[in-house]
Amino acid sequence: MIRVRALEKSYQDLKVLKGVEFEVAKGSIFALLGSNGAGKTTVVRILSTLLRADAGSADVNGFDVAAQPARVRESISLTGQFAAVDEILTGRENLVLVARLRHLADPGKIADDLLDRFSLTEAGGRKVATYSGGMRRRLDIAMSLIGEPPVIFLDEPTTGLDPEARIEVWQAVRELAGRGTTVLLTTQYLDEAEQLADRIAILHEGRIIVNGTLTELKQLLPPAKVEYVEKQPTLEDVFLTLVGKDKR
Secondary structure, eight states, X not given: OEEEEEEEEEETTEEEEEEEEEEEOTTOEEEEEOOTTSSHHHHHHHHTTSSOXXXXXXXXXXXXXXXXXXXXXXXXXXEOSSOOOOTTSBHHHHHHHHHXXXXXXXXXXXXHHHHHHTTOTTTTTSBGGGOOHHHHHHHHHHHHTTTOOSEEEEESTTTTOOHHHHHHHXXXXXXHHHTTOEEEEEESOHHHHHHHOSEEEEEETTEEEEEEOHHHHHTTSOOOOOSOOOXXXXXXXXXXXXXXXXXX
């Protein structure tokens, strides 16, 4: 569904991408992992036709991002680092608005179906200003799915969210892939890539330095020999247990 070849991009004297290459299979979750400034968002902006590459090529859903940008836009949806929702409107009104902008029939039913799918039905009549961070992000992802695009880009979707909200978003992403949507996820959180991705690519200093499944990446390091292990709870375990919302 996504094919990237020798992608390059510079901002004046700063070379951000230096020949990036990867492929994403249909219906899979592909995590592009890297630290701040690694070039993850630049890759997403090029693939979503918001930015032109200096060199190289990229196809999304069989369409060239440079030569066929309109066809690419018909195939994708983009969820950025911050939820693009209208706080004055209710959750349902946000969904209905996007459905009408896409000229879809029966926008009310589309909104209700998505509210149910993302466990937001009870909150659908409330203004988004009252939503938690996790609820806003789930609504944002729901809005991205209107029109059923085959490819969705999630650019650091859990940035700034608390542990509970991050797990809510993870569940939503897993459901996307389960329904056949191809997901390209950028993140700087190692556990996020580990939890969600079918394949993980690490972008460092403008290049993909490794690309494989979690099992393949773990095989790059020799296993440590441990005589005795006592598993201690993580801070996330403690937090979710104490607040009584450990959904795992």
